[in-house]
Amino acid sequence: MRFVNQTVYDRAALTVYFRVRRKLLHGKRRGIPYILLGVLALAELFTLVMALQAGEPGQLFSSTFFMVVLVALFFCLLMQDTLQARFTLRKLDPAMRDYETVFDEDGFVVSTEETEMECAYESIRYSYETEDHFLFFISKEKGKIFAKKGFENGEIDAFRAFIAKKTGKPVEYSL
Numbered sequence: 001m002r003f004v005n006q007t008v009y010d011r012a013a014l015t016v017y018f019r020v021r022r023k024l025l026h027g028k029r030r031g032i033p034y035i036l037l038g039v040l041a042l043a044e045l046f047t048l049v050m051a052l053q054a055g056e057p058g059q060l061f062s063s064t065f066f067m068v069v070l071v072a073l074f075f076c077l078l079m080q081d082t083l084q085a086r087f088t089l090r091k092l093d094p095a096m097r098d099y100e101t102v103f104d105e106d107g108f109v110v111s112t113e114e115t116e117m118e119c120a121y122e123s124i125r126y127s128y129e130t131e132d133h134f135l136f137f138i139s140k141e142k143g144k145i146f147a148k149k150g151f152e153n154g155e156i157d158a159f160r161a162f163i164a165k166k167t168g169k170p171v172e173y174s175l
Contacts, residue, residue, distance in 0.1 A: 001103075001104070001105070001158070002102065002104045003103040003104075003151060003155065003158075003159050004100065004101070004103075004151070004152045005102075005146045005147070005150045005151050005152075006098075006099075006100050006147075006152075007098075007099055007100075007101070007145065007146050007150045008097055008098050008150075009089065009092060009096070009097045009098075009145075010089070010097075011082070012085075012132075013145050013147065014084075014085035014089060014145075015081045015082050015085040016081075016130055016132070016135070016145065017085075017143065017145045018080075018084045018085055018088075020128050020135050020174050021137070021140070021143065022080070023174060024128075024137065024140050025140050025141070034077065037070065037073060037074055037077065040070060041067070041070050041074075044066050044067055044070060045067070047059070047063045048060070048063035048064065093114075095114045096112050096115075098112065098113070099111060099112045101144075101146060103162070103163075106120075107119055107120045107121060108121070110144065121163075121166035121167050122167075124136045124163075124167045124169075125137055125138060125139060125140075126140075126172075127164075127169060127170075127171045127172065128171065128172050128173070128174045129160065129171045129172070129173050129174070130173070130174055132147060132148055132149065133145050133147055133148060134146045134159070134160075134163070134171070135174075136163075
């Protein structure tokens with residue numbers, strides 16, 4: 001079998017990539033920063049209430065400022081994948097944003113305007129699927145993303161079965 005895929009690295013694709021990669025890297029520990037930030041916010045909220053009751057303007061300003069910083073940190077934590085995608089897209093060479101991948105029996109070849117990379121299916125350690133993409137990781141830090149709409153014949157089910165057979169592992173679904 002042979003499958004051809006055209007993918008463009010855009011902000012949406014990179015956001016998905018970084019979200020799945022973060023889940024892969026951090027596993028069940030990914031909720032810890034939210035818990036720590038929540039505990040800090042509660043402690044500072046208590047300090048703010050105490051400052052209001054005591055009528056201390058210096059402490060009130062300090063607590064309010066710290067609460068604003070905590071809200072900003074919480075926003076960054078919630079948007080970390082989108083922010084990382086934006087910064088990565090700014091640094092990415094425009095010639096590397098658009099690529100074609102040909103999957104055949106022996107392996108797959110990823111081609112851009114400037115480079116060509118051959119990969120064996122044995123190098124894929126983790127394979128994931130989202131609503132719009134397939135993601136293959138050769139390590140927990142490095143991977144490739146392939147848009148489902150980028151397949152020439154739209155043979156998504158056949159491709160999923162093909163990859164599962166070639167890697168010897170099922171393609172996991174990730175939100």
